[in-house]
Amino acid sequence: MHRVTIADVARRAGVSTATVSRALSGGRKVSSDVAERVRAAATELGYEVNPIARALRVSRTDTVGMVVPSIRNPFFTALVESVEHALGADGKELLLCDAQSDPDTEAKRLDALVTRNVDGIIVSPCHGTDSTAAVQRTAERLPLVQLDRFVGGTSTDWVGVDDMAAMRAVLDHVRAGGARSAAYLGARLTNSSSELRHAGFGRHAEEFDLATDPQWTLLGDYSVEWGERAVGLLHDAGQLPDALVCADDLIALGAVRACRTRGIAVPDQVQVTGFDNIEFTRLAEPPLTTVDQPTRRIADEAVRLLADAAGGGSATRDAAHVALVPKLVVRDSTRAG
């Protein structure tokens, strides 16, 4: 067995390889009868261009790389799915890498992608500062857009949601539901989302006159376990706030669960909110009020930016920061206003 090459098609159609190439990928005009003959020969032989050979020649692979902090997190899974979908429309493929929440692994993955000549990279950096160097270096070599999170000190494209605005909507909502005080169950401030959500909570709690307390700000990681543990700490310490504002849905799921095991009524005794709107929020008891991240739109936007960057000279363009405004999804873990 031998893979069909362009030379085979050329021979069969009685033309040169140059003509076959032009007939198929239409760089230049070819007379219609020749084009027809070539197409016929190609289909008869079952010819398909060899993307490797083409990539070597034109230095373009029609592949984009994506690096996420953890594929375990359903939010990133949803993002990956959306990106895959958006790329499919452009006839591009996705090379997916998992950074395992480790900046070193992340850097390695980024390098590997550059080496592999992907056309562009979509990355959600796992760390706000430790990821900077690798992201910066990568961005100098290739079109790169950051998704959801971003690192400080670089000027690359970014698309995500307005975390501050989202927090404002959350606090507005729990306030309307009668809360007078609120705790923040978040993640250590190692990346931009964590920081912005935390900052948003602080700023808008003040705006809406919600009582807070340094002891009510608990920072761990994005996991169910941490949510459970945090509620434990809060509960054991005594007085509970009227609302538990969580930095993501996993934490919120943990929180709700801990509330139930400890007999704390949600939302009557405390209201709980999440962030991301992953699929399992519906599954909580009660279903979580949360902030919907429009992953489809985020992905579309990212792919568009990447295409733009690949088209226009990258040096001339200004970096675009696209912040979509997320919607609050009200379910039963909060009281209706």
Added chain:
Amino acid sequence: MHRVTIADVARRAGVSTATVSRALSGGRKVSSDVAERVRAAATELGYEVNPIARALRVSRTDTVGMVVPSIRNPFFTALVESVEHALGADGKELLLCDAQSDPDTEAKRLDALVTRNVDGIIVSPCHGTDSTAAVQRTAERLPLVQLDRFVGGTSTDWVGVDDMAAMRAVLDHVRAGGARSAAYLGARLTNSSSELRHAGFGRHAEEFDLATDPQWTLLGDYSVEWGERAVGLLHDAGQLPDALVCADDLIALGAVRACRTRGIAVPDQVQVTGFDNIEFTRLAEPPLTTVDQPTRRIADEAVRLLADAAGGGSATRDAAHVALVPKLVVRDSTRAG
């Protein structure tokens, strides 16, 4: 800017490109001082081989493709993560595709992977018969191993768990917990796992003398919604069995949830079991008893088989079917024996 090529290194080190290639990827002996000079030149210039050019020459890309039915399903996500991990150890990359549970999309993805010269393919076919043609065709061109599910009529490698044995363990367990009757909440029999788990349920329910009823066998899809709906149907129809054996965790999560909203006590009134041991099983109320799929081992085995197939002439080897025996994970949705 200009990418550093092997020629640059050669010039710098004062040798030929052939020597550079040999010095770096060590095909044949090179005198140690030359090797040293070459290595020095390479690092000074920051040279890295161009994988595209190499791939064209040696027709090997060090990339394997993976196609899963749905990246939304946490079980497959876990599988992907494990495969990524296993490949990383071999210095290979993963090209991930989502078939969106559609055999046509799946076929397209498989073709795309073949065209892209991946070294091998790992696929969990979405349909037991509709996926056959594409899988077969692909397997004729490349090393291919099926994961978890497999299609009929092909003789490719496969690795997964022994679904029948798992079902036996499940039924043994619920019987020990006092169940005398059981319902099966499954998925339509469109793929091998669905069939085997269903068959396993039937066979071993008989063995353990658990009462069943055609009306207690409900087949839908792998989703939380279906689990909820199925319990609704069962409940509305009147009498409930002592155990709800679910074909996967998503269904089980839905089932448990529906039980709670309808005031059916789990596990006292009915025991509920899942399958896969996805992360969220711990989150259910009560946490789910389920069958653990050893994704790490499955992935390792798959990668090993792929490597073997790539090494030995594919024609000579017999197809290997590796069925790992899964462990039952007992949590609180069933009664301790």
Added chain:
DNA sequence: AATTCGCTGGCAATCGATTACACGACTTGC
């Protein structure tokens, strides 16, 4: 009728690596 133009199609270079083959120098054996 001669020149120019436009259009098609072929030749050959090119992308960046790997590797078969050749070649010279040097060792070894008889």
Added chain:
DNA sequence: GCAAGTCGTGTAATCGATTGCCAGCGAATT
């Protein structure tokens, strides 16, 4: 002392496509 083998290195072909440049040819222009 000469043939045979070893070893290290260079030359050039090769993988399979794309594309700059040139040639031929018919139509259009002067």
